[in-house]
Amino acid sequence: MFVAQAHAQSFEEGRHYVALDTPVRTATESGVEVAEVFWYGCPHCYSFKPLIESWAEDIPDYVNYVKIPAALGASWEPHAKAFYALEAMGELDKVHDALFDALAGERRQLNSGEALADFVSEYGVDGEAFLKNYNSFGVNARMQQAQAKVRGARVTGTPTVLVNGKYRVTASMAGSQEAVLEVVDYLIEKESAEPSE
Template structure:
């Protein structure tokens, strides 16, 4: 009986030690930053994890397989969303294209292709017409794309995304936002893989 109690006590101590070690492994200001004025999330339920990216960003291109693999196994209470950044004027057409094909339900057809063309091949797809010709190569109706590209709905989505990215003080891509409260980058976390470890930690912290 005494031996069982001693064993249980050792196990409890070990669990507490591991829990404390894990809690101390990621520090605010070192591995992630708190957003001074939290930004609104798309849903009031679950924990939103937003990936802020740009199709022309080579770092986003490298990060892509890691975040996609993570998203496939993320818990049900995680709401993973993509936010195209407009940190430069040349980024805006690509963000607009993202929302246009998303509105059409055609994002899966061209999301990878956009990355390949813009970050991988450095193609000059910097206008609605050039982007329309490009998506047409991948089975998306060019005329419908341009209609959505220039639509009020896409303008509104673009403005909302810009406000959220600016409010979160995002200065580069890729950046992960957790619950609208925390900002994580590879520079802070140490690597692309480590970014997602920190994200997991923050998700559990919020949950």
């Protein structure tokens, strides 16, 4: 699926994707980074999630798939902080799907550290330890770093996929959520074909 689809058609810059004027930093120096910018409360992210997760199962070793929780508004910040708190605790896998179900699926009001701590404790995560991480300097720093990257890439909505810190792809540009992944495959191929510095 991966390479065959990328060859199947050519995608145009400015039409199917945007090349960033100023590239943003990637998490790793080697390989090609594919960053999914999402919000747990976003219904479009919720429907995109199974598509990108299925896609990520078949990617080559040199592709680094990462998730970036966006905080495009103050009401999104607790959810981005929850992502980094759970990641710091090594508990993200336990609750990532449940947070999507609760916030995007059921539209639950989990808008504070305390409400989120109660929620994650239902999934076997220590609520007190979660709150400690949620309010920590490290989690705050990770979130600020992520938001600087989101702003630098001029992300205005979710889901958005950033390829190698150089390109931005959205469903409205690509034509559909499925097409986003075809454009991403094309850009990965383009990036891996270019000689590295």
